[in-house]
Amino acid sequence: MPTKSAEEFLAALADELAISDTRYDQACRSYESLGDWLHRPESSVRQYDPQVYVQGSFRLGTAIRPTNEGEEYDVDSVCVLRELDTGDLSQSELKTLVGDEIKAYRRAKGIQKPVDEGNRCWVLTYADEAQFHMDIVPAIPNSAQQRVLLEARGFDTRWADSAIVITDRRLRNYEDVTVDWPRSNPKGYAEWFQERMGSIFEERRRMLAETTQASVEEIPTYRVRTPLQSAIMILKRHRDGMFEGRYDDRPISIIITTLAAHSYEGEAKVADALYAILSKMDDDDFIEDNGEIRIIRNPSDPLENFADKWPLHPEREEAFFEWLDQARHDFSQLAKQVERRQLVESVKPRIGIVASRAAERMDTPSSMLRPAAAAAGIGAAASSEPAFPNTRREPTSPKGFA
Structure with a gap:
């Protein structure tokens, strides 16, 4: 010990x-502001019931300060259009639909830096003094299909209700209307x-x-x-x-x-x-x-x-x-x-x-x-050191999550 x-x-x-509470509050205000923008009367995606939420280390509470003061914080978020299905459009069309609104949001809010396109997301970079950028991944729900896939393999379906599919421009079927999209479930993982x-x-x-x-x-x-x-x-x-x-x-x-x-x-x-x-x-x-x-x-x-x-x-x-x-x-x-x-x-x-x-x-x-x-409950001193395995453990057969 x-x-x-x-x-x-x-x-x-x-x-x-x-990361300070101020940074977390700043990130929350940013994605909530984008969500409000997508629900404004003139929004081209309002009819699809958009929802923006944070994912990754900011959602899990495991984000850490950058190694130097000049680095930016990376806030990962998802934009789910909850009234769309994979049969309605291609990955490319979804990404363009969401991207157009993000670009309009940037102009309306006076954000100087242009919106960049990543393989799976749009990158909204705030002013230098804000010191962070937000990666926004377009997505649509995938709970029904995910449940079928997991049940067929005997896996746990507890988290299937929040499953989504996302876009990736590196894929061959990026321009096609198909049910074969990349899967994700940041809400389920957080739960x-x-x-x-x-x-x-x-x-x-x-x-x-x-x-x-x-x-x-x-x-x-x-x-x-x-x-x-x-x-x-x-x-x-x-x-x-x-x-x-x-x-x-x-x-x-x-x-x-x-x-x-x-x-x-x-x-x-x-x-x-x-x-x-x-x-x-x-x-x-x-x-x-x-x-x-x-x-x-x-x-x-x-x-x-x-x-x-x-x-x-x-x-x-x-x-x-x-x-x-x-x-x-x-x-x-x-x-x-x-x-x-x-x-x-x-x-x-x-x-x-x-x-x-x-x-x-x-x-x-x-x-x-x-x-x-x-609240860490620091206890009394102990003299023995932790015991770690002396050699690398070699995995055997899969246990699964059933």
Whole structure:
């Protein structure tokens, strides 16, 4: 188990990595403003009942500050036209329909930078001082078809109601009217992730409501941070530092987030959550092997493999295990430290200058920290270090999500 100093340092590190509430509020106002625009009387998509919502790390509460002050925040969002079906139009037509409205929104709001087109999304870049851009993915509902697909394979259908299909201009059938569209389910994934956080999420939300004399319903979910979210934030920053200059090889965030959420078992402290996650991330229940490829299933769509690029890019598979081994080593060293200088030096090669700022933050009274850190329940010191597997675990047969 980590020393008390290591526990305090990890809690402070999570606070140092956290995006401010102001940033979250700014992101919320931006996609809500776009949603209002799409519902205005003159909107060309109003009749299709558009809905805009955030996805990715901002929705999950695992976004971290950029490594330097000049980088932008990337806010991922979805624009679902809920009264359309795959038989009504092509991916190309949907993307153009949504894109025209986003371009009109940019002009009306006086946003200077032009709207860029990505393979799956439109990119709306705000003024430099705002320091963020929003990726908007056009989509339409896909719940009925998704349920049929999952039932046919014996998979869990709990998250099928929020399934969508999205556009991708790289596909051969991009211009065709067909039912074969790329699938996605960010809402379902977020619901699964919140379920994995367990009762501790609701407990901390209630604590925050009592502290601020507000109702629980008035507390946005992004204002609550659990040990699972904090651990993921720390692991993502460690990944970023380790793969600086090797961006294409680095383990993608959705793989880290999914394996961490699977490995989390309700630990109440950031340190306990982090070490439990590191010890189990490569468990063969989570990384399957069908005899040909490795599979990290999307819990909200078990037919999707988050590791589908590994066979084409085996260096990415190697990079994942390389990173996991390094993270286990670094945080194992951290767990034994007591002095602040040693705490910082044990992880600074991968974590960077933020490690020094976290050590300074340890002087801040807990009552002044974000509620998640103040509620971390820092315990007594322990002398033994975390026990991680000595060798890489080789996945066996798939377990499935049935």
